[in-house]
Amino acid sequence: MLGTALVLIAASLLSGGEAGAHGDLVWATGAMDARAGGAAQDIVEAWNQLHPSGPKVRIEALPDSPGDQRQQMAIELAAKSSEFDLLYLDVVWTGEFAERGWLADLEDIRARIKDVSLQGPVQSATWKGRLWAAPLTTDAAFLYYRTDLVDHPPKTWKELAEVGLRVGKEHGIAPFVGQGAPYEGMVVNYLEYLWGSGGDLFNSDGTKVQFGNDPSALTALEFMRNSLQSGLYAPGFNTMKEEDARNVFQSGNAVFMRNWPYAWALSQAPDSPTKGKVGVSALPKGGSDGKNTGTLGGWNWAVNKYSKNTKAAVDLAKYLTSPEEQKRAAIEVSFNPTIPALYKDKDILAKNPFIGELLSTFTNAVARPSRVTGSKYNQVSSEFWNAVHETLSGKSQAEESLAKLEKTLTRLSRNGKW
Numbered sequence: 001m002l003g004t005a006l007v008l009i010a011a012s013l014l015s016g017g018e019a020g021a022h023g024d025l026v027w028a029t030g031a032m033d034a035r036a037g038g039a040a041q042d043i044v045e046a047w048n049q050l051h052p053s054g055p056k057v058r059i060e061a062l063p064d065s066p067g068d069q070r071q072q073m074a075i076e077l078a079a080k081s082s083e084f085d086l087l088y089l090d091v092v093w094t095g096e097f098a099e100r101g102w103l104a105d106l107e108d109i110r111a112r113i114k115d116v117s118l119q120g121p122v123q124s125a126t127w128k129g130r131l132w133a134a135p136l137t138t139d140a141a142f143l144y145y146r147t148d149l150v151d152h153p154p155k156t157w158k159e160l161a162e163v164g165l166r167v168g169k170e171h172g173i174a175p176f177v178g179q180g181a182p183y184e185g186m187v188v189n190y191l192e193y194l195w196g197s198g199g200d201l202f203n204s205d206g207t208k209v210q211f212g213n214d215p216s217a218l219t220a221l222e223f224m225r226n227s228l229q230s231g232l233y234a235p236g237f238n239t240m241k242e243e244d245a246r247n248v249f250q251s252g253n254a255v256f257m258r259n260w261p262y263a264w265a266l267s268q269a270p271d272s273p274t275k276g277k278v279g280v281s282a283l284p285k286g287g288s289d290g291k292n293t294g295t296l297g298g299w300n301w302a303v304n305k306y307s308k309n310t311k312a313a314v315d316l317a318k319y320l321t322s323p324e325e326q327k328r329a330a331i332e333v334s335f336n337p338t339i340p341a342l343y344k345d346k347d348i349l350a351k352n353p354f355i356g357e358l359l360s361t362f363t364n365a366v367a368r369p370s371r372v373t374g375s376k377y378n379q380v381s382s383e384f385w386n387a388v389h390e391t392l393s394g395k396s397q398a399e400e401s402l403a404k405l406e407k408t409l410t411r412l413s414r415n416g417k418w
């Protein structure tokens, strides 16, 4: 693989170093990110060999959890620090980072990106009409299931509960794993139940919080609470993040898993106990008349406005999001490309056969309200995960949590002025 990366870099890169470059070109990314291991390091070494006059690229491993990554970057950027040049941004952070003036404007590369990318990822990198990041990968959650234990994926969450509980009991394994710890990932899980039952958080222009009186909001929350009580959710669900869920599922200890595309490549690794035993489908619907609604996730590369190596950082962002590099990431670590043409690429399909079939899952995925709430998204999200968690842990009833949450969100929304 290193060979491929070197050839690709040599083929598509760039002129020499930046005149007047300062220090290293620091690429800030999560410590456990699949690409921060071997693949990312290979790219860095190849890049540095091809750019002997610098700046030299160096990976700065941030904490494992995206929430901690966001916080660490925010601390640096709020202090106008040039420490990190290239920022690995969750799609829900664009508005906040752009609004706070932390990002270099990438309008110059918009035309190049817009014409070859899916709409959702481009919008996720846009704030107030300007482009602030280069789309790298788009995420929509899948339902992973054990093909040796169930014939076909369930169509509704109700069916999933019935099958999961029965099959889990027969085999002495957990029926379902997903993300229930109090953090962004749990908000996403809740939203999928809410959207799948036809509900929403705000009215279409984001001026009014509307979910508190929406029966789907209660249905979604009660589904989560009941699933914890009935044992549909694996023990420890309310502390699980993506990797906890994956570890249980991949070790053969769950029938179903809700997770992002990255879990596919790992589940099919040569030493994976679930190799050859995993099917992938769209998430179940909220009910027979509901929708299969995944949440739009994903990651983009942005450039620190205070960087002293802006040109080199933009060049590296361009390279990392190029078709060649997105293809490599799709094959090696099942990162879903943001470039639709790659969904027909035969090398990618050979490794991830579901990718072509599930393209509509990505194009139909629903964005979280960060594009409405801008810099307040993190606050909205944490109010949310606290409310859901209080219900799951039995500290408050579902109705009570939702009423309180609606009040808080209405206050934060300042009549849609956010």
Ligand code: GLC
Binding pocket: 066, 090, 091, 092, 139, 184, 185, 186, 188, 242, 260, 296, 297, 298, 299
């Ligand atoms: C994935 C998604 C990201 C989301 C996060 C939640 O990394 O790509 O958008 O916020 O999961 O845990």
